[in-house]
Amino acid sequence: DEIAVMVPSADHGWTGAVLSYAQEKVDEINDEGTYSAKLYAATDVENQIQQVDDLLANTDGLSGIVILPYDNGLQSTLEKIAAADIPFVQFDRCINSDVIDAKVVADVKGDNEGIGYETAKRFIEDGLTKDDYVYEMIGDNSSVPELRSAGFRKYLTEQGWSDEEIDAVVVKSASTGWSRDKGKELFESWFSSAQCDTSKKIWIFTHDDEIAMGVLESLNGAALDESKKAEFMDSLQALSASSGLAEIYAVLKDKHQTIARPDSYDLFSVTYDPAMIKEAIDAMEKSLSGEEIEQNYVIPVSVVDAENVEEFQPFGTYDEK
Amino acid sequence: MVKKLKSFWSQYNFIVIFLGIFLIYLAINGSQTTWTSVTNIFLHSAILGTIALGMGMIILTGDIDLSVGSSFVLAGGLTILFFNKVNSIFLALVMAVLLGAVFGLINGILVGKFRMPAFIVTLATMLIYRSISQYMMNELGQTRYSVDATLSKYQPLFQFGNGNFLTISYIALVFLAVALLLIYVTTSTKYGKRVYALGSNEKAALLAGVNVVWTRISVFVLCGACTGLATFLKIAKDTSFDPATSGKNYELYSIAAVVIGGISMTGGRGKILGIIFGTMSFTLIDKIITALGMNALLNDTVKGVILLLAVGLQMIQKKSKSE
Amino acid sequence: MVKKLKSFWSQYNFIVIFLGIFLIYLAINGSQTTWTSVTNIFLHSAILGTIALGMGMIILTGDIDLSVGSSFVLAGGLTILFFNKVNSIFLALVMAVLLGAVFGLINGILVGKFRMPAFIVTLATMLIYRSISQYMMNELGQTRYSVDATLSKYQPLFQFGNGNFLTISYIALVFLAVALLLIYVTTSTKYGKRVYALGSNEKAALLAGVNVVWTRISVFVLCGACTGLATFLKIAKDTSFDPATSGKNYELYSIAAVVIGGISMTGGRGKILGIIFGTMSFTLIDKIITALGMNALLNDTVKGVILLLAVGLQMIQKKSKSE
Amino acid sequence: MLELLKMEHIQKSFFGVTVLDDVSLTIGQGEIHALLGENGAGKSTLMNILSGVYSKDSGRVIFEEKELPDGSIAAAEQAGIAFVHQELNIFNDLRVYENLFLGKEYTGFLGKLEKQKMIQETEELLDEMGVNIDATELAGHLDTGKKQLLEIAKALHSKAKLIILDEPTTALNNDEIQHLFELVRNLREKGTTFIFISHKMPEIFALADHYTVLRNARYIASGLISETTPEEVTSYMVGESFSTQDVYEKRKLGDVILKVDHISGNGFRDVSFQVRKGEILGLTGLQGAGCSDVMQAIFGQKKIESGSIAAWGQEYKTGSIHQAMKHYVGMVAANRKENSVIPDMNLVENMYISRHTIDGKNPVIQKKQELGRFLDYKEKLNMKAGDPKNLIISLSGGNQQKVILARWLSTEAELLLLDNPTQGIDVGAKEEIYRLILKLAKQGKTIIINTLEIPEIKKIADRCIVFYHGKVMADLEHSKISEEKVMLYATAAIEEQIKGEKEHG
Ligand SMILES: Nc1ncnc2c1ncn2[C@@H]1O[C@H](COP(=O)(O)OP(=O)(O)OP(=O)(O)O)[C@@H](O)[C@H]1O
Ligand SMILES: Nc1ncnc2c1ncn2[C@@H]1O[C@H](COP(=O)(O)OP(=O)(O)OP(=O)(O)O)[C@@H](O)[C@H]1O
Numbered sequence A: 001d002e003i004a005v006m007v008p009s010a011d012h013g014w015t016g017a018v019l020s021y022a023q024e025k026v027d028e029i030n031d032e033g034t035y036s037a038k039l040y041a042a043t044d045v046e047n048q049i050q051q052v053d054d055l056l057a058n059t060d061g062l063s064g065i066v067i068l069p070y071d072n073g074l075q076s077t078l079e080k081i082a083a084a085d086i087p088f089v090q091f092d093r094c095i096n097s098d099v100i101d102a103k104v105v106a107d108v109k110g111d112n113e114g115i116g117y118e119t120a121k122r123f124i125e126d127g128l129t130k131d132d133y134v135y136e137m138i139g140d141n142s143s144v145p146e147l148r149s150a151g152f153r154k155y156l157t158e159q160g161w162s163d164e165e166i167d168a169v170v171v172k173s174a175s176t177g178w179s180r181d182k183g184k185e186l187f188e189s190w191f192s193s194a195q196c197d198t199s200k201k202i203w204i205f206t207h208d209d210e211i212a213m214g215v216l217e218s219l220n221g222a223a224l225d226e227s228k229k230a231e232f233m234d235s236l237q238a239l240s241a242s243s244g245l246a247e248i249y250a251v252l253k254d255k256h257q258t259i260a261r262p263d264s265y266d267l268f269s270v271t272y273d274p275a276m277i278k279e280a281i282d283a284m285e286k287s288l289s290g291e292e293i294e295q296n297y298v299i300p301v302s303v304v305d306a307e308n309v310e311e312f313q314p315f316g317t318y319d320e321k
Numbered sequence B, C: 001m002v003k004k005l006k007s008f009w010s011q012y013n014f015i016v017i018f019l020g021i022f023l024i025y026l027a028i029n030g031s032q033t034t035w036t037s038v039t040n041i042f043l044h045s046a047i048l049g050t051i052a053l054g055m056g057m058i059i060l061t062g063d064i065d066l067s068v069g070s071s072f073v074l075a076g077g078l079t080i081l082f083f084n085k086v087n088s089i090f091l092a093l094v095m096a097v098l099l100g101a102v103f104g105l106i107n108g109i110l111v112g113k114f115r116m117p118a119f120i121v122t123l124a125t126m127l128i129y130r131s132i133s134q135y136m137m138n139e140l141g142q143t144r145y146s147v148d149a150t151l152s153k154y155q156p157l158f159q160f161g162n163g164n165f166l167t168i169s170y171i172a173l174v175f176l177a178v179a180l181l182l183i184y185v186t187t188s189t190k191y192g193k194r195v196y197a198l199g200s201n202e203k204a205a206l207l208a209g210v211n212v213v214w215t216r217i218s219v220f221v222l223c224g225a226c227t228g229l230a231t232f233l234k235i236a237k238d239t240s241f242d243p244a245t246s247g248k249n250y251e252l253y254s255i256a257a258v259v260i261g262g263i264s265m266t267g268g269r270g271k272i273l274g275i276i277f278g279t280m281s282f283t284l285i286d287k288i289i290t291a292l293g294m295n296a297l298l299n300d301t302v303k304g305v306i307l308l309l310a311v312g313l314q315m316i317q318k319k320s321k322s323e
Numbered sequence D: 001m002l003e004l005l006k007m008e009h010i011q012k013s014f015f016g017v018t019v020l021d022d023v024s025l026t027i028g029q030g031e032i033h034a035l036l037g038e039n040g041a042g043k044s045t046l047m048n049i050l051s052g053v054y055s056k057d058s059g060r061v062i063f064e065e066k067e068l069p070d071g072s073i074a075a076a077e078q079a080g081i082a083f084v085h086q087e088l089n090i091f092n093d094l095r096v097y098e099n100l101f102l103g104k105e106y107t108g109f110l111g112k113l114e115k116q117k118m119i120q121e122t123e124e125l126l127d128e129m130g131v132n133i134d135a136t137e138l139a140g141h142l143d144t145g146k147k148q149l150l151e152i153a154k155a156l157h158s159k160a161k162l163i164i165l166d167e168p169t170t171a172l173n174n175d176e177i178q179h180l181f182e183l184v185r186n187l188r189e190k191g192t193t194f195i196f197i198s199h200k201m202p203e204i205f206a207l208a209d210h211y212t213v214l215r216n217a218r219y220i221a222s223g224l225i226s227e228t229t230p231e232e233v234t235s236y237m238v239g240e241s242f243s244t245q246d247v248y249e250k251r252k253l254g255d256v257i258l259k260v261d262h263i264s265g266n267g268f269r270d271v272s273f274q275v276r277k278g279e280i281l282g283l284t285g286l287q288g289a290g291c292s293d294v295m296q297a298i299f300g301q302k303k304i305e306s307g308s309i310a311a312w313g314q315e316y317k318t319g320s321i322h323q324a325m326k327h328y329v330g331m332v333a334a335n336r337k338e339n340s341v342i343p344d345m346n347l348v349e350n351m352y353i354s355r356h357t358i359d360g361k362n363p364v365i366q367k368k369q370e371l372g373r374f375l376d377y378k379e380k381l382n383m384k385a386g387d388p389k390n391l392i393i394s395l396s397g398g399n400q401q402k403v404i405l406a407r408w409l410s411t412e413a414e415l416l417l418l419d420n421p422t423q424g425i426d427v428g429a430k431e432e433i434y435r436l437i438l439k440l441a442k443q444g445k446t447i448i449i450n451t452l453e454i455p456e457i458k459k460i461a462d463r464c465i466v467f468y469h470g471k472v473m474a475d476l477e478h479s480k481i482s483e484e485k486v487m488l489y490a491t492a493a494i495e496e497q498i499k500g501e502k503e504h505g
C-alpha cells in the first residue's frame, strides 16, 4: 500500500525545506513498514500534472496521495484524483471545488492570510498611521502573495481604514520571485527613487525571509547613498519577514556573522513552517488506518522577534556566530 | 543495403532515437507499465506537441518564436473568461485559435514586414504577453483563470479534455490530426514548398516570385493558431490556467522537440513528421526520470544530456555525409 | 551635415537611446536623484554588463550563448566553496574566471569543433549547469552558497565588492576596464578582426586562413571567462549565491543588452562600446518602472515595449540606409 | 623551364562520385597557365586541393620541390600560393583595407593594429591596379565588379609565387579586364606564376602561355597556347568537334509587346525602348551601367521613380514581382547561386516554385503531372541530370541554369529577362543556351538578355541597346553590332569622338 507524496522540486528556501521534510517523513514510513511511500518532485506544473496522470494510470497498490499543488491550475487534476476514488490530502496550496471538497481527506495548510494579518497587527502596535508609507515586497504573482496581501488589508480594514486610505499608504514592489538577489536589487532601485520618501515614516512588509535578508544585506552594504541612508534609517519603523529561515533567526538572536540585530527599527518574522508537510502526511496515514481527521487543518502563525526567537525551530542551515 | 540504411538513418533518425528512449523507459518502468501509461505518452505530448508543430513551421523558415509560452497563457486566460460568458465549447475553440493567431500575427508583422530579428521581437512579446495576462488577472481580483464549473457546458468540455476514443485520448487525437494536416501541407501543397524555399534561400525564393513577407507572416500566424489550439486543449484538460507558471519554458521545450525531431535550426531542412517523435521523446525523458525515482534536481541534467546526444547523433550522420 | 548626423545615428544610436532613457529617468525621479542614484546605474549594470560583454563577442561571430546564467551560478557555487577553503581573494578570482572559461570551453568545443547548433548546445548546458549547481548544494545539505564570514579575507572581499573609488564602485570600474579591454581587442587587434570576419562571412574567413574552429571556441571561452569574472564580482558584492534564482534569465537580459547596444544578431556588425550603453539602458528600464511606482505586473510589458522600440529605431535607420 | 609545381595522380571524390581521376598538372616557373574544361570538369576542385581547401584522396602535390601537406590552407599560403576563388569571398562588414589585410595585419606594440600603414599600402596597391576604390569604404558598399577586383588585389598583395585566378573576370568590364591583364603580365615579368581559369576563349588566347585541359574528371591534354587554336582546345574540352559558327538567323518579328517609357530609378535615368514579340534584345554596358537595374525594374524587383512600363498594352505597377509575373514576365537572375538556386530542394521543386505562385487556384501539388512536365523540359533543354528527386546542387552550373530556365518557361512567361545567363558556364553549355534562346524566340518568346560579353550578343541578338551611366547611348541593329562600336558607346568614348570631330570641323 503506497502513499505518493507529490511536491514541487526545489533546492532551498521554503519549498526546498518542504521537500527535505517530506523525504524524511517518507523514509520514516518506509522504515516503519505499515505503509510504503514514494516522493515525487515536480520540476514544473505540467510535470506534476503528468506525474498524477501516470500515477492514476495504474492504481493497483496506490492507497493515498499527499500533494502540494504546483500552482492554482491543478484543479481538474485534483478532481481526477477524486474521481479515481483515491484518498488525498492537499497541503499548503489548497484548491477548492465541489468535487474536490467531497473527497479530500484533509486540507493542511499554514495561514497565509494570517501572515499578512499578523504583520499589519504588529505594525499598528508599533504605531503605523495613515500618514505613513508601507513598502510591500511581494513574493511573486501567484495566489500565495495575494493571500498575504489580503490578510494585511483585512486587519487594516478591521481597524477602520478605507480602501482609499490603504491604497494611499501601501505600495507594492515588482515580483521578487522569492529571490534574495532580486529583492535586494529592487530595494536599492526603490531606495534611490522618489518613491522612497524619507519625510514619512517607512514600514517594509516583505513576504519572505529571503527578501528581508536581501534588504538587510543591502543596508549592510555600500550601494546606498550615505546621506539619504541616514534619513532613511531615521524613518524606518519596521521590517517584516516570513517563514522561519535559520539565517534570519540568527539575526534576531544577534548571532549573524555579518549583520547586527537592528535596534532602531522592529525586525520580526511570521512563522510559516515547512515541517507542516509532515503533519499532512501523518493525516493521510491516520485516515488510512481509519481515524477521523479534521478536514480543514490550518496551522496558526506566530510572530517571531528578538524576544521569543529561542522558542522556535528554524529551517535550513546557518553557522551562528 | 548499407547505403539504404544510411539514408534511412539520415532521414528518420528521430524514429530511432524515439524507439531507443522508449525501450529505456519500458526497461526502467518494468511491470508498472500499463497500456494507459503508454497512451499517456501521447496524451502528455499533445499540448506541447501542438505548439511544437507551429514552432516547426517557423523554424523551417529559419526563424524562431520565443513567445509561444506567453501567448499560450494569455490566450488561455482570455478564452476562459470568454467561455465563462458564452458557455459554448465551439466558440471557445474558435476564440482560442483566433487569439493565438492574432498574437502570432503581431510577431509576424514585426518580423516579416519590419524585418526586425525574430529573436528580439518574440523575446519582447514573450515578456509582454505574460505580463498582460498576469496584470489582467490581478485587476480581476482573481488568482487563477478558472472555467466556471456551474456552466452547463463545463462537463462536456471536461469530458472532451479527459475522454478517450478507443483508449486514445481525444486531445492526443487532435494533436495527431494537426500533425497529419501539417505533414500534408508541407509535403503536398504549394504553400509548403514556399515555406521550405524561404528557409533554404530567401533571396532566391523572392526572385522566384514567392511573397516572402507574407509567407513569413503566415508561419507566425500558423504557429500562433497552433498555440491557440493547444490553449484550448489545455483548458479542456485542466479547466484552469495560472498565468505565472503555465506554459513556462514552452519556447525552449518546443524548440528542443523540433530539433530532436530532426529539423534544422537554419531552416529549409527537416520533416514535420519528426516533430511527433521529437515531442514524444522529450515527454519520455521526464517519465524516465520519475520512474527512476532520481533526485529531481538532476532532472535538467538528464534532459540536457539527452538533448546533446540527440543532436550529436544527427551531427555524426551529417558529417559523414559531407565527407 | 545631415549625412554626418545620419552616419552618427547609424553608428552610435545606442548612445542616443541611452540618453533618451536617462532623461526620462531624470524627469520621473526629479529631485530625488542624487549622485549615488546615478553611480548606481553603473553599479547595477556591472555584473550583467560583464556577462553581456562576453555575450557580445559570441554574437559578433553570429552565435549565441543561452547558458551564461547557469554558468554564472555554477561557477559561483564552486568558487564560494573554494574561497571558504583557501581564504584567498586572488585565488578565488582566478578560480571563478577559470571555471567560467571551462564551461565556455565545453560549449565552444561542441559548437566550434562538432558543429552543433549553438542554440541547442547552450540550451542543453543551460539546463545542465544550473541543475548540477542545485544538486551539489542539496548534497552538501545547504540552502545557499555563502562566503564564510569568519574568514580573515571576508572583510577585504566585501570591501572590494561594496567600496568606491572616487564615488564609483570598484566593481563598476572592473566592468569598465573589461569593456575597454574588449573594445581595444575588437578594434585594434588581429584577433578582433578575425572575430568580425567570422561573423561576417564564415566561408570567406575559412578561405582567408582564419582558424574558424579555434576562433569560435575562443569566443565561447572568452564569454565564459567574462561570466566567471561576473561571478566573482557578484560574490564580492553579495557574498552568497542562490543556485535556483541567481542569474536567472541572464541569457535573455544580456542578449537584450547587446542588441540594444546595436550589435547585430547575425554577426559581424556592431561595437563593443555599444554594450556599455545597452546594459545601462536595460538597467534604467527597471529603475524607471520602480520610480513610476507602477503596477509591478506591467513591468515586463514596459520592458518588452522598450526593447521593441530600441530595435525598431535601429531598423528604421537600416532601412533608410539600404534604400 | 623550371618546374614550380607538380600535382601527381590526384584522386578525389565527393560522396562516392569521382571528381578528379588520376589528374596530373605541371606548371613551369613564371608562366601563365590556362586550366580549361567544361563546367564540372574538376578545375576548381583541383585548385582547392592545391590550396589546401579540400584534402585529396590520394596523389601528391609538389611545390618548389617540397611536398605540400594535405588540406592545410595555412601551409599553402605559407608556401606562397594565393587563390582568387570563383565565388566572391568578401567580408561585407569589414572595410576594404581590412579585407585586404585579414590575417596578415601589421601590428605594433601590444599587438595594436597599424591602421594608417595598412590604409596607405592599400591605397598604393589599388592605385597601381588602376582601380578607384576607397580603402576605408565598407566592402559591402562596393558593387560586384569592385568586389572582384578587391579579391584579386588580395591575391596580388600576398606577394605569392603562384597565383590562382579562378574565373576572375566574370564581373569585370572590358576596361578592368585589360587593366588586370596588364598587371598579370607585369607580375609575370617579375617572376610570378599564374594559373588562370576562364570560360572566355579570347581571354585565354590573349593572356596564357600554356594550357591544360580537363574533361570529366580526367586529364586530357596540355601544351603551348601558341601551338593551338580555340577550335582545337574546345574540341579537347567537349570531346568532339563542335561548331562555333554563328547560329543567328533573321526572323519575322511581331507587334510591340513591351513599352518602357521614360523610366528613372536608382541606377538608371530616363530609359525608353520597345520590344516586339519574338525579338531578342541585348542590353549591354560596363559593369554598373544600369542594364541589370533596368531589367530588375521591368521584373518588379526594383521600384521606378518615374515613367511607366507596359506589357501587352497594359501598364503595370512596378515594385512587385508578382505583378510582373502576371503580365507574363519572367527573369533568370544574375548570380545563380545567390539568386536562383534553392539548395535544399530537388530539381522538380526548384523548377516549380515560380509556377506555384501564379496558379494559386489549386493549392495542392499534382505530383505526377509535375514530374511529367519536368521530364519534358529535361529533354527539351537537354539537361544532364539524374534522378529528378536529387538536390539541385548536385548538378553542374550549366545544368542548374537550365533548371532555372525551365522554372520560367513553365510559368508560361512570354517575355524572358535573362540577366547574365552564361556566367561561369562552359563553352559547350553556353552554345547550347544560345541555341535554346534562338529556338525559344522562334517559337514566339520574347527575350531580353543582359551580358557583358559582346560576342555573345552578336551571336543571338536582333538588336542591342548600349547603356552608359544609367542612360541609353545607342540602339543598334543586328548588322551594326560589333565589338568596337559597342565599346565606343559603352565607354562613352563616342561622345569624346563626336566632340573632337566637332572641334576639328
Ligand atoms: N507554495 C507555497 N506556499 C506558501 N509559501 C510559499 C510557497 N512557495 C513559496 N513560498 C514562500 O516563498 C518563500 C521562498 O520559497 P522558495 O525559495 O522555495 O521559492 P520558490 O521560488 O518557490 O522555489 P524554487 O525557485 O527553488 O522552486 C518561502 O519562504 C515561502 O514563504
Ligand atoms: N564540395 C563539394 N561537394 C560535392 N560535390 C562537389 C563539391 N565541389 C565540387 N563538387 C562536384 O565536383 C565536380 C567538379 O566541380 P568543380 O567545381 O571542380 O568544376 P569546375 O571545373 O570548376 O566547373 P566550373 O567551370 O563550373 O567552375 C562537380 O560535379 C561538382 O558538382
Ligand SMILES: [Mg+2]
Binding pocket: A010, A012, A013, A178, C244, C245
Ligand atoms: Mg527559490
Ligand SMILES: [Mg+2]
Binding pocket: D043, D044, D045, D086, D166
Ligand atoms: Mg569552377
